[in-house]
Amino acid sequence: MRILFGTVLFLAALALSGCKTLREPDWLQNPKSVYPEASYLSAVGEGNSRQTAEYAASANLSRIFKSHIEATERLIDVASETETHFSRTTQMSSDINILSEETLINIQHAEAWKDDLGRYHAIAYIDRQKTAAIYQHQIDENSRRVQAFLTYADQADSLLQKHAHLRAAERLANETTLLLQQLKVIHSPTAIAAAPPYSIAALKTALSTNGEKIHVAIHIDGDTNERAEEMLKEMITRYGFTVGEPAVLTLQGDVSFTDSGKRTDDLLFYYFNLTVEVKDQAGRTITTITENGREAVTSTEEALPRFFRTLNKAIQENGPRSLDAYFNSLIEQNR
Structure with missing residues (x-):
C-alpha cells in the first residue's frame, strides 16, 4: 500500500512538473549575453504565437536601424545648414524608414520560449560579418548597374533616352544609399569599403x-x-520637365463635361472625360492619359468645381504614372 501511495505521489509530482514551462532563457532579459553586440544585432519580441513573436522581434530589430539612421540623417542635416552652400538631406528619411522596417537582409530567428501565461517570446538576430558580406555584394552589384545606366545615358541619342537611363540610375543609386545606411549599422568598416x-x-x-x-x-x-x-x-513641372517650345513632347487631347440628363430627388449627374495623347517629336504616341467618370452633385453651380477637383487629383496622380511606365519601357527595350 505504501509503495502504491508513493507511486501515486511520484506520478502526481511528475504531472505537475510537466505543466510548468522551461526556465526563462537568458536572452529574454539580456539578448547581448547570448548574442554579443560585437558579433550580432539582436532584439526580442512577443506574441500569441511563435510566428507573431518572431515578427515582433524582427520589427524591434528594425527599430535599431531606424533610430541609428534617423540620428545620422539629423546630424547630416544640421551639418549641411552650416555650409556656405545650403543643402538638406533628410528628404530621404521616409524611404529609409520603409526600407529599414521591411527589407532587412539575413534576419535569423534562433529560439522561442513560451511563458506560464501562454505568451510566446522570440529573438531575432543578424550576424554582423556574414550579413555585411551579403550587403557588400548587393551594393557592388547595384553600383555596377548604376555605372552601366550612366554609360547608356552618355551614349543616348535623344533627351528621352538619356532621361530614362539617368532616372533608372538615380532610383538604383537611392536604393544603394539606403543599403549603405543599413550596412553602417551592421558593420561600419565594410560600409566604408x-x-x-x-x-x-x-x-x-x-x-x-x-x-x-x-x-x-x-x-x-x-x-x-x-x-x-x-x-x-503643374503635373509636367512637378515631373521635372519644362512647359514650352520647341517641344520634345506634346500633350494633345480633349476634355468634356456634360450633363447626363439623369436626376434623382436631390442629385444631378454629370459625365466628365479627359483624353491626352503624349507624343514625341516624330508624332508617335508614346503614352496616353485618360480620365473619365461621373459626378453626382446637388446643383449645377456645384458641378464644375467638383469636376475640376476630381480631374486635378486624377491628373497629378496618374499622369506621372503614365510617364513612369513609358520611361521604364525604354529601359526594358535596352536589356
Whole structure:
C-alpha cells in the first residue's frame, strides 16, 4: 500500500512538473549575453504565437536601424545648414524608414520560449560579418548597374533616352544609399569599403538638368477656360520637365463635361472625360492619359468645381504614372 501511495505521489509530482514551462532563457532579459553586440544585432519580441513573436522581434530589430539612421540623417542635416552652400538631406528619411522596417537582409530567428501565461517570446538576430558580406555584394552589384545606366545615358541619342537611363540610375543609386545606411549599422568598416564610385549629388544634378531640357507643349480641345491645361502644366513641372517650345513632347487631347440628363430627388449627374495623347517629336504616341467618370452633385453651380477637383487629383496622380511606365519601357527595350 505504501509503495502504491508513493507511486501515486511520484506520478502526481511528475504531472505537475510537466505543466510548468522551461526556465526563462537568458536572452529574454539580456539578448547581448547570448548574442554579443560585437558579433550580432539582436532584439526580442512577443506574441500569441511563435510566428507573431518572431515578427515582433524582427520589427524591434528594425527599430535599431531606424533610430541609428534617423540620428545620422539629423546630424547630416544640421551639418549641411552650416555650409556656405545650403543643402538638406533628410528628404530621404521616409524611404529609409520603409526600407529599414521591411527589407532587412539575413534576419535569423534562433529560439522561442513560451511563458506560464501562454505568451510566446522570440529573438531575432543578424550576424554582423556574414550579413555585411551579403550587403557588400548587393551594393557592388547595384553600383555596377548604376555605372552601366550612366554609360547608356552618355551614349543616348535623344533627351528621352538619356532621361530614362539617368532616372533608372538615380532610383538604383537611392536604393544603394539606403543599403549603405543599413550596412553602417551592421558593420561600419565594410560600409566604408563598399562606398560607390559615383557621386549621387552629381547624378541628381544631371537628371534635373536633362529634365529641364525636355520642353513640353500642351494643346487641349474643349478647355474653354484653360483649367485642364493649367493642371497638366503643374503635373509636367512637378515631373521635372519644362512647359514650352520647341517641344520634345506634346500633350494633345480633349476634355468634356456634360450633363447626363439623369436626376434623382436631390442629385444631378454629370459625365466628365479627359483624353491626352503624349507624343514625341516624330508624332508617335508614346503614352496616353485618360480620365473619365461621373459626378453626382446637388446643383449645377456645384458641378464644375467638383469636376475640376476630381480631374486635378486624377491628373497629378496618374499622369506621372503614365510617364513612369513609358520611361521604364525604354529601359526594358535596352536589356
